[in-house]
Amino acid sequence: MPSRAMQRKKKAPGLMLTSLLDMFTIILIFLIISFDSQDENFKLNPDLTLPESTARSAFKPAVSIAINKGELLMDEKSVVTLSGGEFDERYYVEDQVPELVTILQDRFERLELQAQYEGTTIDEKAVIIVQADRDIEYRTIYLVLRSAAMAGFFKYRLAILKK
Numbered sequence: 001m002p003s004r005a006m007q008r009k010k011k012a013p014g015l016m017l018t019s020l021l022d023m024f025t026i027i028l029i030f031l032i033i034s035f036d037s038q039d040e041n042f043k044l045n046p047d048l049t050l051p052e053s054t055a056r057s058a059f060k061p062a063v064s065i066a067i068n069k070g071e072l073l074m075d076e077k078s079v080v081t082l083s084g085g086e087f088d089e090r091y092y093v094e095d096q097v098p099e100l101v102t103i104l105q106d107r108f109e110r111l112e113l114q115a116q117y118e119g120t121t122i123d124e125k126a127v128i129i130v131q132a133d134r135d136i137e138y139r140t141i142y143l144v145l146r147s148a149a150m151a152g153f154f155k156y157r158l159a160i161l162k163k
Helices: 018-034 089-094 098-118 138-150
Strands: 063-067 071-074 077-081 127-132 155-158
Touching (some): 063 098, 071 098, 077 098, 089 138, 098 138
Parallel strands (some): 063 127
Antiparallel strands (some): 063 071, 071 077
């Protein structure tokens, strides 16, 4: 004859949801905190007339460089003066804008430290946005992009106006 312990009905094991809910809560909080807002502080330089495009892309944070016919600006601060949208000839001979390279190298080092602190890669942060008047010659824009690359900024975006 079976004992009393064996006569009891065996219950199906229950599912403990507490741990699972804790895990989902932690993931949700992490995602909310790390969510990138698209309201970046991007100010269009009033001296520029940007080209137009119908393409659409999400805006991501980056270092802002503006080139108008009178000066090169980074984050709304004048770096170098231009004459009619062109740099002094010595910059074209040197194949760089040394003042811009120096400023961008300092910014790159700060972004590198910030990326290490946040646990991200520098590739996500070392990006420049170039605002250039539509009448600026390509060789001027190329010189700015080359100078940025010399400072470690290999990724760039060109600012345009949406139609």
